[in-house]
Amino acid sequence: MVVDDQRAARMGLSLIINRAEDLQVIAQATDGQDALDQLTHLETDRRSLPDVVLMDIRMPVLNGVEAIARISQLHPSVKTLALTTYDQDDYAFGALSAGASGFLLKDTRTAQLHQAIRAVASGDAILTPRITRELLRRHAFHPVASPQQRAAQERLERLSPREREVAELVAQGLTNSEIARRLVIATDSVKKNVTRILAKLDLRDRVQLVILMRDIESQ
Known part of the structure; x- marks a missing residue:
């Protein structure tokens, strides 16, 4: 699932992800609340939940950090990967503290994004050395x-x-x-x-x- 309040960003990320033969976007959401509602509907209908949610951080209605926290509580099997255009530690640590398995900038290259999604889906965490050092500090x-x-x-x-x-x-x-x-x-x-x-x-x-x-x- 791709969650972003900008339609162009959602479409662009979806196209990039779908280029990989083993990855598929099954849902898109306009904000954190929309993502939660869609996950609830999928679960109610007994349909498959996404393995990974790519979550924008700064969104109206319900921001990414709060949405990640709720997904972690309500849908623990779903992994979240935070995305933002802002290279600021507070965004990364807010997302990680809420339960995200990783943090990436939106300008991440296609191959790196594919690799990150696969890694998170398999149970890995996407923590760059700089983020890991600062997290521990x-x-x-x-x-x-x-x-x-x-x-x-x-x-x-x-x-x-x-x-x-x-x-x-x-x-x-x-x-x-x-x-x-x-x-x-x-x-x-x-x-x-x-x-x-x-x-x-x-x-x-x-x-x-x-x-x-x-x-x-x-x-």
């Missing part, structure tokens, strides 16, 4: 304190040696493919390990895992 001033995160630290002992190894590589910002090459295992095995790790630690996504692992390492 900001979080350093707000140490883990929530009951959920404290419980996650305790459950870390439940991870197998392989799962702990994968978790540490995720914390370094490596993608599933990069982890697979590093450990000389199949990418599918990495995906399964990441899924089990998130479930055992009761974490929403890889972004939370990155923060948690760095917090634990710094203690």
Whole structure:
């Protein structure tokens, strides 16, 4: 699903995405509320939900950050990828905190956009080194304190040696493919390990895992 209040932007992104044989835009929305309404209708009609929602940040009615937060709560199986024309950290961190799996500028090249959508759909997070560094720097001033995160630290002992190894590589910002090459295992095995790790630690996504692992390492 492509969500943008500008019709030209929606059409342009849809055309770019549909150039890939393995990607297809199944819905377009004019703002965050429209996206939520369409997802609800799809679910009510028992039709397939999109794997990934490309969400513009600055929109009327309901902005992208608020929409991402609601999608994360109401449709946890749907991944979101934030898009904006503004290269400002606050937009990126607002989207990531709300539950987005990544953040891209609208002028991202076609191949990179395709790759990002595939990565997010497979469970990866799109975090550039600069965004990752700043995310960790900001979080350093707000140490883990929530009951959920404290419980996650305790459950870390439940991870197998392989799962702990994968978790540490995720914390370094490596993608599933990069982890697979590093450990000389199949990418599918990495995906399964990441899924089990998130479930055992009761974490929403890889972004939370990155923060948690760095917090634990710094203690």
